[in-house]
Amino acid sequence: MSSPEVENLIIIGGGPAGYTAALYAARAELNPLVFEGFQWGGQLQNTTDVENYPGFPEGIMGPEMMTKFRAQAERFGTRFVSDDVDRVELSDGGIHKVFLGDEQYQAKAVVLAMGAEPKRLGIPGEMELSGRGVSTCGVCDGAFFKDKTTMVIGGGDSAMEDAVFISKFATSLDLVHRRDEFRASKIMQERAESKPNIALKTPYSPEEFIAGEDGALAKVRLRRADNGEVEDVAVDGAFVAIGHIPRSEVVVGQVDTDDEGYVKTSEPSTKTSLAGVFAVGDLVDHTYRQAVTAAGSGCAGALDAEWYLRDRD
Numbered sequence: 001m002s003s004p005e006v007e008n009l010i011i012i013g014g015g016p017a018g019y020t021a022a023l024y025a026a027r028a029e030l031n032p033l034v035f036e037g038f039q040w041g042g043q044l045q046n047t048t049d050v051e052n053y054p055g056f057p058e059g060i061m062g063p064e065m066m067t068k069f070r071a072q073a074e075r076f077g078t079r080f081v082s083d084d085v086d087r088v089e090l091s092d093g094g095i096h097k098v099f100l101g102d103e104q105y106q107a108k109a110v111v112l113a114m115g116a117e118p119k120r121l122g123i124p125g126e127m128e129l130s131g132r133g134v135s136t137c138g139v140c141d142g143a144f145f146k147d148k149t150t151m152v153i154g155g156g157d158s159a160m161e162d163a164v165f166i167s168k169f170a171t172s173l174d175l176v177h178r179r180d181e182f183r184a185s186k187i188m189q190e191r192a193e194s195k196p197n198i199a200l201k202t203p204y205s206p207e208e209f210i211a212g213e214d215g216a217l218a219k220v221r222l223r224r225a226d227n228g229e230v231e232d233v234a235v236d237g238a239f240v241a242i243g244h245i246p247r248s249e250v251v252v253g254q255v256d257t258d259d260e261g262y263v264k265t266s267e268p269s270t271k272t273s274l275a276g277v278f279a280v281g282d283l284v285d286h287t288y289r290q291a292v293t294a295a296g297s298g299c300a301g302a303l304d305a306e307w308y309l310r311d312r313d
């Protein structure tokens with residue numbers, strides 16, 4: 001159903017940032033409409049125990065946490081469309097349009113909260129063993145590998161940070177990178193190198209994640225970049241830390257984005273290059289990408305939208 005009404009606020013994205021923006025906007029009586037996506041819940045929908053979100057001392061499963069986020073926004077009157085937005089037509093201070101196929105929705109303000117997704121290697125076993133030894137989030141899953149053998153793949157700051165974090169739990173960690181030089185900052189690299197249980201393994205590219213008889217990850221097949229030699233390394237856990245891709249495809253070319261596709265905001269606000277369009281969460285965040293930082297950013301986006309609508313009207 002298309003809506004002839006002009007909404008106060010449309011929020012695009014159903015992760016911690018989008019739902020927190022909805023909660024604040026609903027309590028401010030803006031009656032927000034959230035396009036939460038077909039697979040609502042964002043990256044936490046693919047996570048098991050969340051142990052680092054404050055307020056849940058026993059931990060909570062990712063999907064359950066997102067159900068609670070959603071319910072809290074709904075309690076104050078948020079409306080949801082559980083579908084993926086196909087297209088938007090954003091204006092500079094005017095009415096913004098959001099399309100689902102031919103259906104059109106309009107709003108005076110928009111909060112963009114589409115998030116990001118971890119980059120994948122695209123090799124056999126990666127998706128099949130995701131959550132069964134293969135992870136894209138060291139901070140989330142590192143503690144599950146206490147006294148286990150592990151591997152981190154990547155050569156940037158994320159890989160170094162994951163390696164240092166996971167090395168607190170794991171007995172050993174191979175830091176695998178496809179080149180001999182690292183992209184990471186010197187200080188982060190030195191921190192990783194100084195850990196006695198971290199070994200640098202370069203120049204190697206992973207070719208396959210291989211399951212054991214129990215169906216969980218058992219080995220990673222690596223190929224040496226310089227001589228093509230293949231080696232199978234036995235590990236309990238492998239972490240892919242090769243960067244993130246912001247999910248900005250529907251707004252690229254309309255709001256300003258950086259070289260990597262992250263939406264640019266005039267920090268510390270959530271304002272984008274278009275008046276009345278705000279961007280929050282992992283869609284703008286190169287660095288932190290945590291549920292709690294995304295939620296905080298969603299709150300800021302709702303407040304910015306509220307103030308914008310107050311002054312506009």
Ligand code: NAP
Pocket residue numbers: 119120121153154155156157158159161178179182183184205241242243244286287
């Ligand atoms: P990044 O800097 O883009 O590094 C990605 C790494 O993954 C690169 O070393 C790259 O190799 C490798 N890679 C990419 N695709 C690959 C593939 N298909 N196969 C094998 N390796 C692949 O990403 P990031 O580490 O996530 O960092 C992103 C930004 O966040 C950076 O600006 C970083 O400084 C920041 N950050 C900061 C902190 C901190 O300061 N605490 C922590 C995390 C992130 P090549 O080098 O060969 O291209």
